[in-house]
Amino acid sequence: MTIDSILQPFQHFGVHLGLERIHKLLANLGNPHQQVPVIHVAGTNGKGSVCAYLSAVLTAAGYRVGRYTSPHLIDWNERICINEQAISLTELEQILLQVVGA
Numbered sequence: 001m002t003i004d005s006i007l008q009p010f011q012h013f014g015v016h017l018g019l020e021r022i023h024k025l026l027a028n029l030g031n032p033h034q035q036v037p038v039i040h041v042a043g044t045n046g047k048g049s050v051c052a053y054l055s056a057v058l059t060a061a062g063y064r065v066g067r068y069t070s071p072h073l074i075d076w077n078e079r080i081c082i083n084e085q086a087i088s089l090t091e092l093e094q095i096l097l098q099v100v101g102a
Contacts, residue, residue, distance in 0.1 A: 003076040003089065006096045028102035036066075059083045 026033060039054060041047050051067055058065045065083055072078040077092045087095075 001093060001097075003092060003096065006093065006100060025099070025102055029099070055081070055084060 041050050041054070048069055051069055055065050055067045065081075067081045068079055069081075070079050075086075075089060077089045078086050080087045080092065080095075
């Protein structure tokens, strides 16, 4: 199974404003967002650079750092890095199947 084949059915849903669906998904996954400290970088310009700097500094300081950026350049797994290393395509497929199942 490929990442594109997992995500393809969701491209037809379009945009639905509101947070109800994401709240339900997070609850079905056990509210993982409440179990880790987060730095959320937002704004118009420089997000990728700020995230890269923060990730490098925090990793060097001994923290375990996860980073999500979008879009990817070549493969979907580039979007998720743990301590400066992209997760494998297999790991991403497992994560997506878990989320789709929730």
